Amino acid sequence: MKICVVGLGNIGFNLFTYLGQKFSGEVIGVDVNESRVNELRREGHRVTSDYRALTGINVWLMAPSTGNQGQNIFSALEHMIICPGSLISIESTLPPGTMLRIREFLEKRGFKLGTDLFLIHVPHRVMFGVDKTVCDTPRVMGAFTKACLEMGRQFYTPLVPLLVEVSDVRVAELSKVVENVKRYVDVAFAQEIYGYCVAQGMNYDDLRMAVNSKNNVELLGTDWGIGGECLPKDMSFLRMVCYSALLEGAEQADQDYRDRIVKQVGAGKAVLVRGVSYKTGVKDLNHSRGVDLVRALEAAGNTVWVEDPLFSSDELSEAGFNSINVEVNQENEKENQLVDRVILDRQKAFDIK
Ligand SMILES: NC(=O)c1ccc[n+]([C@@H]2O[C@H](COP(=O)([O-])OP(=O)(O)OC[C@H]3O[C@@H](n4cnc5c(N)ncnc54)[C@H](O)[C@@H]3O)[C@@H](O)[C@H]2O)c1
Secondary structure: OOEEEEOOOHHHHHHHHHHHHHOOOOEEEEOOOHHHHHHHHHOOOOEEOOHHHOOOOOEEEEOOOOOHHHHHHHHHHHHOOOOOOOEEEEOOOOOOOHHHHHHHHHHHOOOOEOOOEEEEEOOOOOOOOOOOOOOOOOEEEEEOOHHHHHHHHHHHOOOOOOEEEEOOHHHHHHHHHHHHHHHHHHHHHHHHHHHHHHHHOOOHHHHHHHHOOOOOOOOOOOOOOOOOOHHHHHHHHHHHHOOOHHHHHHHHHHHHHHHHHHHHHOOOOEEEEEOOOOEOOEOOOOOOHHHHHHHHHHHOOOEEEEEOOOOOHHHHHHOOOEEOOHHHHHHOHHHHHHOOEEEEEOOEOOOOO
16 A cells, blocks of 8 residues: 655644554655655655655545645645545545535546545544544544445544544534634633633632533633634634624634733733743644734733743744843843833733732
8 A cells, every 4th residue: 555645744744653653664745845845854754745756646645734725735636646546535624615626626637436536534633732643533534425435434444543424525524623613612702701700800710610510511711812723714714604693703702802911911011921832831833822912012012021931032032022031030120120010821811910
């Protein structure tokens, strides 16, 4: 068997290494990012940026970043040399309706699904920081034909703890997006209730403890807002196809939440923001609401310092932040006594010290 993983980012590279252990010598990876490919090559991985080198592939596992309207998936499909009889599994998250467009794309190229080509959608749902491998979580699979489902079943059953098959491929597509949007709405709700508690002088942690004592309820904690790549992106995918006042409200609530933090701080202060990674425990500044908050506080006329246990002072400075460290504290001690100082903690954004 020759397996190719398309897209070697967070998901794709982890998938590539996981499969490499299961199918030794049979897995190759492709990515359009030349520097990423060169870096992986230097580490000894069998990867390429040249689709023309990928011949005789039996299984394509596609995990590129989705791109607006799924354009990265279509760009990859344009370049892939697809052999009759092969299996194509789309693992990236898709805007609802994309599988139908992929089917039309492949049929225009003369492939008949279920006989000479097998297409399935098995969206990824790994929880980094929790799962040990990218295949630890039950997976949903959908396809257009029973024969496609059968091919998918043969490939994935030995790899994942549970394969949840759905007969309508649109359900598989929507399941991934809804999973993330559900979390988005839950976080937005938590932010609203936390804000209410602070306004009323009530302890939000106590409220959570009380509410969560019932086993079918989970009131979430709060952070700087709803960041990361997936939740806001998947919310936008769903909003493109499903009008909902609730979803619109959740997006607005998230923006209002950060606006309220900035308003509470005011202007002309020295502000220390504790924690800027996009998520507690994950060393990544991309799509971070902590970063958005720092920039909004600066725009409001504050001097902002940041600290984050995951980053060194140098790393934070390189990323364009005033990083707090011992020397700075001592040097600026006198100056700091003269200005209003404010400390913001990521889990208690409204409880200003
Ligand atoms: N990161 C997560 O936690 C997570 C979880 C579940 C689902 N997903 C989904 O998985 C997909 C990948 O996410 P990620 O976090 O790995 O993204 P990423 O940005 O880390 O990596 C994507 C990679 O795809 C490559 N790429 C883009 N277009 C390509 C093309 N035409 N051919 C080959 N390579 C191409 C990029 O160069 C990049 O290296 C997305 O659809 C995402 O929504 C991500």
